[in-house]
Amino acid sequence: RGAVSPEAGADERQVEGALRPRSLDDFVGQERVRDQLSLVLDSARKRNRAPDHILMSGGPGLGKTTLAMIIAAELGAPLRITSGPAIERSGDLAAVLSTLQEGEVLFLDEIHRMARPAEEMLYVAMEDFRVDVVVGKGPGATAIPLDIAPFTLVGATTRAGMLPAPLRDRFGFTAHMDFYTAEELERILHRSAGLLGVPLAEDAAREIAGRSRGTPRIANRLLRRVRDYAEVRGDGIMSLDTARATLELYEVDELGLDRLDRAILDVLLNRFRGGPVGLSTLAVSVGEEAETVEVVAEPFLVRSGFLARTPRGRVATPLAWAHLGITPPPDAAF
């Protein structure tokens, strides 16, 4: 994984635990979502009932897991964590649902990747707090209804639009998680530096925030690398110079582009005159899987206005030519 990938590996999730905000007040940014949530939670507490089911949509590393933990903590409820890919059969889901405690918060990450039959089971559970357990096979099979404890489902997905409407409709509200502003990331970085116990200069925080692609996970990861550098090769202080040296070492440029991002732009401009070029051709040219290019690199390139996806293929924008300091040919496609 690159230094600016928004996804986390299992090891990284372990380290991340230490930097997680534990309360809504500690959670930086996402004003609207925080406001919506605090209303739902306050009202549930007042009525002494489990709140409506909550859907969170947004890219990896924006704080969905963190918010689910905060929801459970604010309700004083236990939390169960599972994910769509872990639910391959409806039996997997039945096992989870039937062992929930009253008021428990069930966090279902990547809910759009759950098996279809399980989805049907989830509809009933969400609406009626009931699971129909099928016993036997073929014509003799019977469904035995089983009451389950009232719970709150917190579903997370990268795109709410990908969910089937009947599932989407069963959530009380959808929290749309946006990318963070540079100022919000700076606040997160200062908070994290405090927890790590390593001094962070204002200008260093600004530098790291600017290269973190609007994503707290990336900001915290870059911070940990700057901390390493400061402790091993520096004077133990995360200064601007240390931050710059670290980011250069990890090949993260001033806009947060890494080596793969720049390779893609380089090939697109220098070999294909700015496109249009197909995804698979582009991927082969940079020596990567098409999926890596599409899922890891492209979203940020598109969001930053360097690349456009058109029906005829990928096209570089004028900004891409400018960023690489190349004059576009007169017939460039944009």
Ligand code: ATP
């Ligand atoms: P994924 O979908 O990949 O599981 P996620 O959206 O669930 O990602 P989290 O695991 O919640 O992301 O957050 C990643 C890291 O970023 C955590 O270490 C967390 O502490 C930090 N973080 C996320 N959002 C915030 C925030 N608003 N304030 C402070 N830290 C945050």
